[in-house]
Amino acid sequence: MKLTRIRIEQLRQFRTALEIADLAPGLNLFTGPNEAGKSTVVAAIRAAFFERHRSSSVDDLRPWNEPAAAPTVELDFELDGQPCHLAKTFLARKRCTLQIGRESLDGEEAENRLAELLGYQHAGRGASKAEHWGIPGLLWIEQGAAQELREAVGHATDHLRGALNESLGEVAASGGDELLGAVEAQRNELLTEAGGRPRGAYKEALDKEGALAAELARLDDEIARYRERVDALAALRREHAADEAEQPWRGFRVQQQQAEARLQATHELQAALAAERQRAAQIESRAGLLRAQLDGFARDDQALAARGAELEAARQASAAATAPAGQWQSRLEQAGRELEAARNILRLARQRDERTRLARDAEAARRQLESAAAQLREADAAQARVQALQREAASAAIRPADLKTLRAQARELADIDIRRGAAATRLSYALEPGRQIELGGQTLTGSGETRVLAATTLVLPGLGRLEIAPGGSDLAALAARAAELADAQGALLARLGLDSLEAAEARELAYARLQNELAAAQATLQALAPHGVDALRTEHAALAARAEELAQALGRLPAPSDTTTELLTATEAEAAEQAAAQSLAALREDAHRAQLAAADARSRLEAAAREHAAAQALCEAPDRAERLAAASRELTDARAEQAALATRVAELERQVAEARPEILQQDVERLRASAEQLEKQYRERRERLLRLEVELQTEGARGQDERRAELARDHAQAARRADELRRRAAALDLLLGLLRDKRRALTRRLQAPLQKHLNRYLQLLFPQAILEIDEDLTPGPLTRPSGAGSESGAFDALSFGAREQMGVIARLAYADLLAEAGRPTLVILDDALVHSDPERLAQMKRVLFDAATRHQILLFTCHPGNWRDLGVAARSLAALRAQ
Numbered sequence: 001m002k003l004t005r006i007r008i009e010q011l012r013q014f015r016t017a018l019e020i021a022d023l024a025p026g027l028n029l030f031t032g033p034n035e036a037g038k039s040t041v042v043a044a045i046r047a048a049f050f051e052r053h054r055s056s057s058v059d060d061l062r063p064w065n066e067p068a069a070a071p072t073v074e075l076d077f078e079l080d081g082q083p084c085h086l087a088k089t090f091l092a093r094k095r096c097t098l099q100i101g102r103e104s105l106d107g108e109e110a111e112n113r114l115a116e117l118l119g120y121q122h123a124g125r126g127a128s129k130a131e132h133w134g135i136p137g138l139l140w141i142e143q144g145a146a147q148e149l150r151e152a153v154g155h156a157t158d159h160l161r162g163a164l165n166e167s168l169g170e171v172a173a174s175g176g177d178e179l180l181g182a183v184e185a186q187r188n189e190l191l192t193e194a195g196g197r198p199r200g201a202y203k204e205a206l207d208k209e210g211a212l213a214a215e216l217a218r219l220d221d222e223i224a225r226y227r228e229r230v231d232a233l234a235a236l237r238r239e240h241a242a243d244e245a246e247q248p249w250r251g252f253r254v255q256q257q258q259a260e261a262r263l264q265a266t267h268e269l270q271a272a273l274a275a276e277r278q279r280a281a282q283i284e285s286r287a288g289l290l291r292a293q294l295d296g297f298a299r300d301d302q303a304l305a306a307r308g309a310e311l312e313a314a315r316q317a318s319a320a321a322t323a324p325a326g327q328w329q330s331r332l333e334q335a336g337r338e339l340e341a342a343r344n345i346l347r348l349a350r351q352r353d354e355r356t357r358l359a360r361d362a363e364a365a366r367r368q369l370e371s372a373a374a375q376l377r378e379a380d381a382a383q384a385r386v387q388a389l390q391r392e393a394a395s396a397a398i399r400p401a402d403l404k405t406l407r408a409q410a411r412e413l414a415d416i417d418i419r420r421g422a423a424a425t426r427l428s429y430a431l432e433p434g435r436q437i438e439l440g441g442q443t444l445t446g447s448g449e450t451r452v453l454a455a456t457t458l459v460l461p462g463l464g465r466l467e468i469a470p471g472g473s474d475l476a477a478l479a480a481r482a483a484e485l486a487d488a489q490g491a492l493l494a495r496l497g498l499d500s501l502e503a504a505e506a507r508e509l510a511y512a513r514l515q516n517e518l519a520a521a522q523a524t525l526q527a528l529a530p531h532g533v534d535a536l537r538t539e540h541a542a543l544a545a546r547a548e549e550l551a552q553a554l555g556r557l558p559a560p561s562d563t564t565t566e567l568l569t570a571t572e573a574e575a576a577e578q579a580a581a582q583s584l585a586a587l588r589e590d591a592h593r594a595q596l597a598a599a600d601a602r603s604r605l606e607a608a609a610r611e612h613a614a615a616q617a618l619c620e621a622p623d624r625a626e627r628l629a630a631a632s633r634e635l636t637d638a639r640a641e642q643a644a645l646a647t648r649v650a651e652l653e654r655q656v657a658e659a660r661p662e663i664l665q666q667d668v669e670r671l672r673a674s675a676e677q678l679e680k681q682y683r684e685r686r687e688r689l690l691r692l693e694v695e696l697q698t699e700g701a702r703g704q705d706e707r708r709a710e711l712a713r714d715h716a717q718a719a720r721r722a723d724e725l726r727r728r729a730a731a732l733d734l735l736l737g738l739l740r741d742k743r744r745a746l747t748r749r750l751q752a753p754l755q756k757h758l759n760r761y762l763q764l765l766f767p768q769a770i771l772e773i774d775e776d777l778t779p780g781p782l783t784r785p786s787g788a789g790s791e792s793g794a795f796d797a798l799s800f801g802a803r804e805q806m807g808v809i810a811r812l813a814y815a816d817l818l819a820e821a822g823r824p825t826l827v828i829l830d831d832a833l834v835h836s837d838p839e840r841l842a843q844m845k846r847v848l849f850d851a852a853t854r855h856q857i858l859l860f861t862c863h864p865g866n867w868r869d870l871g872v873a874a875r876s877l878a879a880l881r882a883q
Contacts, residue, residue, distance in 0.1 A: 001118070001824035002856045003045075005076035010069040011047075011061050012040045018881055024872065026852035031864035032877035038860035039143055041877070042830045048073040049114060049136060050128040053088050053096035053107070057127035061090055068092055079117060079824055086114070118824055119159040135159050135818065139811055140828040147803035149795075149810055153778045159823075160754075160814065180739045187732035190725060196733065202725040209718040216711045223708065229696060236689045243685070249678040256671035259664060266659040273652040280645040283638050290635040297628050304619050307612040314608040318601035335584040342580040346573040351557060353570045358554040365547035372540040379533045382525040389521055393514040398507050402492060406501050409489045416482045420475060425452040425468060437461065454479065757816035761809040764850070765843050771795075771806070779810050801835035805844055808832055812851040819854055827857040834863065845870055 002025045009017040014037060020030075032038050043061070051058050061071040070092035077084050082101040089095045098110035105113055115121055120134035130137055130151065138156040153160070190202040198206050430447040431437065437444050438459035444450070453475065458466040489501075498504050529536040618624075755773055762769055769784035783792040795806065808829065815825040833844055848857060849871055861867055864874050 001077055001079050001826045003075060003077045007074040008044045009072045010063060011044055011071040012063060013037055014040060015063050020880060025856055027870060027872040028858050029867055029870060029872050029874045030860045030877055031874045033862055036877045038877060039830055042828055042860065044073045048075055048086060048088050050133060052111060052122055053090060053094050058090050131155050139815055139825060141830060141832050143830040146807040146832045147800060149807045150778050183732060183736050183739055187736045190729040191733060202729055205722040205725050209722040212711060212715040212718050216715050219708050219711060229692060233692050233696060236685060240685050240689055243682045249675040252671050252675035256668060259667040259671060263661065263664040263668060266661040266664060269652060269656050269659065273656060276645060276649045276652060280649060283642050283645065287635060287638040290631050293631045300618050304615040307615045311608040311612045314605040318605040331587055335587050339580040339584050342577040346577045349570045349573040355557050358550055362547065362550040362554060365543060365550055369543045369547050372543050375528060376536050376540050379525065379528040379536050382521060382528055383533050386521045386525055389514055389518040393511060393518055396507055396511045396514055398496060398504060398511060402496060403504055403508055406489065406492060406504050409485050410501050413482060413485050416478050420453055420478050427452055754813060754817050757813040758810065761812055761847050764847050765805060765809060779806065804833060804835050805840060809847060815855050825855045827855050829859045831861055841866060
């Protein structure tokens with residue numbers, strides 16, 4: 001396939017037509033900066049082939065801001081030696097035509113024929129995608145996608161295999177694919193595809209065999225446990241009979257009773273010991289109280305002496321505190337007189353300051369009142385101006401709808417007049433001198449021209465009459481419409497009180513002017529009275545009342561005396577008054593402290609006298625000597641009784657220690673626990689014996705041996721079935737591996753032509769390198785010589801630039817394979833190889849030049865300097881657009 005002409009119109013930035021003619025059968029180089037339209041040309045070619053002309057998913061082809069555009073692509077090309085012409089229009093005028101030689105096709109039929117010839121398919125719904133593009137999607141490299149090879153090859157694999165099958169028909173005609181598919185299907189029924197694990201009937205057989213084996217093992221365990229419990233039942237019967245005969249717990253009960261009797265005797269000794277200890281504690285407490293009583297008598301004597309000394313000290317302190325109290329009275333009276341004089345001066349100074357402040361405020365209020373009165377007058381005038389303008393504007397107002405109606409009527413009347421003039425009959429006349437004719441009651445002489453707008457009679461003197469009816473019914477309708485409009489316009493003008501449209505427009509201008517003046521007047525009023533004239537009037541009244549109030553307050557103050565001007569200032573008078581008050585307060589505080597000190601000294605003296613009298617009365621009580629002697633006698637008796645009790649307590653402690661009550665208590669607990677344990681074992685053994693007898697009788701009735709025999713039979717059958725399927729799965733797996741090995745050998749024979757073409761280009765870029773081909777015909781590992789021998793790596797592990805170069809090489813090899821099989825080819829490179837260094841780019845130019853001898857290549861680039869040595873002339877898209 002070779003393109004000869006491309007024409008694009010109303011597609012993206014090509015609003016006007018762009019035509020590229022005289023395309024070479026080999027290399028074609030197109031240059032232009034970014035957004036010059038290179039990718040748009042490629043997109044147009046893709047749309048012409050891949051997109052349905054009726055598709056609604058190609059809005060991206062429409063130029064910006066041109067919703068009515070109809071993107072159009074026309075292509076002239078050769079296919080199998082026949083000239084072809086394809087024209088396709090999208091969106092606004094959807095159309096597709098195809099001319100192949102002498103055959104013409106339209107619409108969907110033309111699109112399907114192209115898809116069949118070039119090896120691609122159309123999308124069922126929506127825009128075309130990569131999975132539909134087939135061979136063109138592989139050979140037409142989009143901008144920035146040269147390195148993305150695997151997906152493009154995957155979408156074109158079926159077409160490539162078809163080309164290979166045409167080249168090697170005798171190899172590919174084998175029925176091995178059907179056999180391989182059948183064996184693989186049968187093998188996959190028994191084993192998973194990935195890990196070869198059992199599945200389906202094979203897995204079910206294994207699961208059944210495992211379940212039966214587990215059930216058989218479980219039944220064997222139950223039978224073994226049954227036999228163990230039969231033996232345990234015999235042992236339990238022997239043990240139960242021995243305990244029932246001996247009853248060993250009875251002896252422990254007798255020993256327990258004896259130990260409890262000894263423990264009770266020891267408890268009685270402990271009770272006696274506790275009673276003696278309690279009596280000893282009571283005697284000790286009584287002796288302590290007696291000692292404390294004797295100590296109290298001694299402390300009373302000491303307290304009497306101390307109270308006497310304190311009484312004498314209190315008398316001296318009271319005399320010292322009472323002496324200065326009388327000195328404070330005269331000082332307090334003098335400070336009071338000074339404070340009263342300072343307060344009188346402060347009162348006069350404040351009156352003077354208040355009179356001055358009121359006079360100042362009254363003057364300020366008078367000035368504010370005058371200013372407010374002037375502002376109120378201006379505001380009243382501005383308000384009157386606004387009201388007058390509002391009345392004037394109201395009288396000059398005209399509704400926009402009425403004016404719009406008048407203008408529309410005038411336009412329609414003018415249009416009707418034009419249409420009547422165009423439809424009227426033009427009558428040109430040239431009369432002989434002295435001759436005349438009469439038209440509609442008007443006499444015409446000489447020469448001239450007139451228009452006949454309605455049915456009119458033309459009188460030809462001496463000849464007769466002509467009835468002229470120009471324009472037919474259209475002219476009459478226009479006349480009727482003109483009369484109707486004139487009546488409506490006159491009615492509207494009469495309602496508005498106007499005589500013409502010009503007067504209405506003049507009123508509109510006057511109304512606009514009045515509105516502007518009204519806005520200015522309202523702004524002036526707003527500036528003078530932001531809150532309204534009434535608020536301004538209220539403010540004026542408030543200021544007048546304030547001025548009157550200040551004048552009255554000034555009149556109520558007493559007249560100033562002659563000495564007023566000689567007074568201190570209010571601040572100085574306040575400072576003097578505060579100093580006098582503070583001085584008086586300090587004197588009062590000092591006098592109060594002196595009074596408190598004297599009162600406290602008197603109180604202390606009185607308290608000391610009371611305490612001394614109480615101590616003296618206590619020591620001189622009549623029965624004090626008798627109580628002192630009695631306390632001494634009782635303390636001596638208590639000490640003697642304490643000694644006797646100590647001897648008895650020591651004896652009882654010795655007896656309790658020898659009896660060892662804690663050991664006796666342990667003996668009682670041990671013997672009781674032993675007897676209870678033996679009785680408990682006897683009862684539990686009897687219950688276990690009865691329960692085991694019942695369980696064994698129940699299990700013996702199940703027929704476990706018969707059940708085991710049935711399970712063993714079923715398990716053997718399941719094991720045979722599982723083994724049979726195991727052998728079948730292994731055989732199928734082995735057979736599938738052999739068939740796949742055979743298929744790989746066949747695939748290598750199929751890949752040989754593609755490998756040949758790929759190696760042709762690869763040696764130009766990587767001498768002595770080898771690129772393997774996968775089963776899906778995609779490039780595999782690359783092996784190339786290195787300093788240490790050779791190195792190998794996956795295609796995806798190469799650098800971005802190397803993958804881009806290998807992507808172009810691989811596509812050229814696919815093109816060679818397709819051309820060899822008689823399939824049409826066209827290679828498009830949109831800004832490819834931009835990541836190649838100068839040395840690699842030079843090698844790629846050799847590759848492209850070689851491939852151009854067999855294929856047509858369209859190369860688009862924004863770096864024209866990189867391709868000057870390609871051997872072909874570059875064509876600038878900007879220059880083509882300017883043609």
